[in-house]
Amino acid sequence: MKLPELSRKQWIVLSCLLVLLITNPSAQTFKDHIGNRSQYGIRREYNLFICSVYANFGSTYVGVLGNFFKIG
Numbered sequence: 001m002k003l004p005e006l007s008r009k010q011w012i013v014l015s016c017l018l019v020l021l022i023t024n025p026s027a028q029t030f031k032d033h034i035g036n037r038s039q040y041g042i043r044r045e046y047n048l049f050i051c052s053v054y055a056n057f058g059s060t061y062v063g064v065l066g067n068f069f070k071i072g
Contacts, residue, residue, distance in 0.1 A: 017050065019065075020049075020050035020051070020064065020065065021049055021050060023064075023065045023066045024047075024049060024050060024051060024052055024063065024064070025052060025063035025064075025066050025067070025068065027039075027042065027044055027054070029063070029066070030042065030044075030052075030054045030056075030061065030063060030068060033061075033068050034056055036056070041056055041057045042054065042055070042056050043055050045060075050064070051063060051064040052064075054068070059072065060072040
């Protein structure tokens with residue numbers, strides 16, 4: 001069985017998705033980022049596989065590519 005060939009554009013899109021999947025930060029990484037030693041007040045609201053949304057005492061962060069950005 002022969003696999004279909006992918007175009008250059010498809011390879012680029014698949015490569016980008018793979019990088020996002022691999023670098024999706026974990027809850028432990030988020031805990032280290034904010035300097036909190038306990039899980040109290042930290043929760044992952046959404047795990048979208050290519051990024052995650054975390055909440056910490058009313059602040060909302062999006063984690064993507066191993067980094068966190070405050071969005072609210």
